[in-house]
Amino acid sequence: MVVLKDVRIDADFDFLRSVEPPHGTGSKRGKYVFWRVVNGVRDGRNSVWETFRREVFEDDENRFEKFREQIQSVDAQIDGIARTIFNRHRFLTETITWKFQRNRGENMHIDNLNGCDKAAQIRLFANLDNKPRQWSIGRHWRHYAEREFDRAKLSDAVDDPCDFNHRLSAAAFGVSTDTCREPRHMIEFEPGEVWLANSALVAHQVRGGDVLALVHHEYPYRSYTDPAESLPALLKNLARRRSGAPVPIAEKIRTALQAFRLKRAA
Ligand SMILES: [Fe+2]
DSSP: OEEEEEEEOOOOHHHHHTOOOOOOOGGGTTEEEEEEEETTEEEOOHHHHHHIIIIISTTOHHHHHHHHHHHHHHHHHHHHHHHHHTTTOOOSEEEEEEEEOOOOOOOOBOOOOTTTTTEEEOOEEEEOSSSOEEEEEEEEHHHHHHHHHHHTTGGGGTTOHHHHHHHHHHHHHOOTTSOOOOOOEEEEEOTTEEEEOOTTTEEEEEEEOOEEEEEOOEEEGGGOSSGGGSHHHHHHHHHHHHHTOOOOHHHHHHHHHHHHHHHHHO
16 A cells, blocks of 8 residues: 555545435445546546436536536546556556445455456545545455465466455455454545555455545556566466466566566666
């Protein structure tokens, strides 16, 4: 996890906190995407804006316009931060998700992100509530994966990172409605605070806080500075070691070249 200590998003947190989300169901409740870019084509998602205009603001044009202005301003700020940090990447998709959820706590878990078998995601979060957002952070994926691999018989999921993470999370932390006893750090993010965490590789838990925006633009795993740290590569490496198979020559060369490149860049 990386917290951007000197960055604060400028927004009307009291106003955003006052927005009651439209009713949804299940895990989709309170999550909205106002625009997306796929293959360079922008999709404005008019139906989402219209849902807010009708169901939330009941055609109060002044409040709706304020809402639209706040969403667009925050999106521009966090998208700008993501582009500054990851400026060498060409994104496969660009998405910002807004969450107007009413969190009452969840179990610690590792995310089983859509498409995590094919592409990496930036995971840049901004607290837009008018009170601190509380999270807990556990350990890196490799700690739990090493520990649970044999015990939870995860070897038959090594070719599917999404399924592996789903099963790993259940094995390490139990079901989502449960409370596990794994050690964790607690952290509070102030209104406007920004942080990054690869939630497919770091155990985490939302303990409180309701309004959040998340930049999760996708980029290819091959764009990693150190490809060996990507989820599929970590999984491949773990599966090979546990099977006792020797390291292929090509992989040894790749690893040596990567270590050389990283040393030169340092
Ligand atoms: Fe999560």
